[in-house]
Amino acid sequence: MVHIVGAGPGDPELITVRGQRLLGEADVVIFAGSLVNEEILKFCKPEAEIYNSAQMMLEEILHVITLAEKAGKTTVRLHTGDPSLYGAVQEQMDAMQARGIEFDVTPGVSSFLAAAAALKQEYTQPGITQTVIITRRGGRTPVPETESLKKLAQHQTTLCIFLSVNLLDEIKRDLMSAGFKSSTPVAVVYKASWPGEEKIIRGRLDSIVQQVKEANIDRTAMIVVGHCLNSEGRQQSQLYSPKFSHMFRQAKI
Secondary structure: OEEEEEOEOOOHHHOOHHHHHHHHHOOEEEEOOOOOOHHHHHHOOOOOEEEEHHHOOHHHHHHHHHHHHHOOOOEEEEEOEOOOOOOOOHHHHHHHHHOOOOEEEEOOOOHHHHHHHHHOOOOOEOOOEOOEEEEEOOOOOOOOHHHOHHHHHOOOOEEEEEOOHHHHHHHHHHHHHOOOOOOOEEEEEEOOOOOOOOEEEEEEOOOHHHHHHHOOOOOOEEEEEOHHHOOOOOOOOOOOOOOOOEOOEOOOO
16 A cells, blocks of 8 residues: 655644654655655654655656555655645556556645744735635746736735745746736745744845845745735634624624
8 A cells, every 4th residue: 555645844743643653654655855854754663665756756666666565565655745736746646546556645734834824824814815826937847828927916816836936036027017016025934844944034025036035045935925914904804703693603793
């Protein structure tokens, strides 16, 4: 059996209870070494075979999994964050299905959620936005033209931009051409949740590029853009208002 497990955003304690249990039971562990905090491997049993997929190609990963299956071993394929986002996991699942290898998926905490926690921020706020767009800017992996940052930014929602901090200057131009003002608040969270390594840079669209350069951040960072980061104009939700009734409580005013 192969278990695809989301390792969480960096802090070893943010792996799920199920993910930790599966990791501790695994005979073979293949982890995404370019992004996963290696401290999480402390949950593995001492005799586990451990492979770093940062140094492997798809066929090599599948070869290790296939050998483990033939030997009756349990494998954990450990991905960063949640494997459903930018994990290149679909091609692995498709290949395992084609080979008749049984697998399951354990979700994880994504870095965009860890970034919100670091910022002490709610992305969806009454009167500001009720939508979060998760995206990236095109680079070595292209983005469909229909999903270009310029087009998505026209919605003026909260934007969580992955894998693109090295393209921050281009992102700034895209967002401003889409209608975001230079004063729009922006936050960049480097290694969200990683103990002792997390950094938070807050600024505006017209200042954030220089701030991030001065902080020497060029990878492993989440970019958050939107008016949810602005304390002005916030409204309270109806959920806890004494004027609001729902199935669990009657209005008191």
